[in-house]
Amino acid sequence: MLFHVRMDVNIPADIPVDVANEIKAREKAYSQALQRSGKWRHIWRLAGEYANYSVFDLESNAELHEILIALPLFPYMKISVTPLCRHPSSVRDDDA
Template sequence: MLFAVRMDVSVPQDMDAQAKAELLAAEKDYSQDLQRKGEWQSIWRCVGEYANISIFDVAGNERLHEILWGLPLFPYMTMDITPLAEHPSDISLD
């Protein structure tokens, strides 16, 4: 199943610099591992915001839930999740 997920991040301004650096490194490792496995298909930065839009291809709702809750930055995020379906005008489906 395909999902588009918008993730808005709000890390506390007073977070210890070392703790923040470690958190961001863990987030990068986690997301890149999922990208290599093909479940996190793409990630796009939202210009001018601490946010991204990502496309996930996962077995179902439960797997997406598991992935998102596993994000090291999850406690500092708000998300908008949209299930996706093929569009009949998409020429790549021919």
């Protein structure tokens, strides 16, 4: 199943810089591991915002939920999810 996910990050200003940097480092490592596994297929920065659009390729809604709540930045995110399905006019054979 493919999912389009928008993540907007809002780290409170009162979090110490070293703590915020540590959380962001863990976030990067976690997200890159998921990208390497093929589960996190795409990640795109939204210019001028602390936000991204991502595409996940997962087995279920529950798997997406577990991945998202494990994000180190999850407590500071607003997340919206849109399930996707292959369009019948697509010329790509590799999209599920």
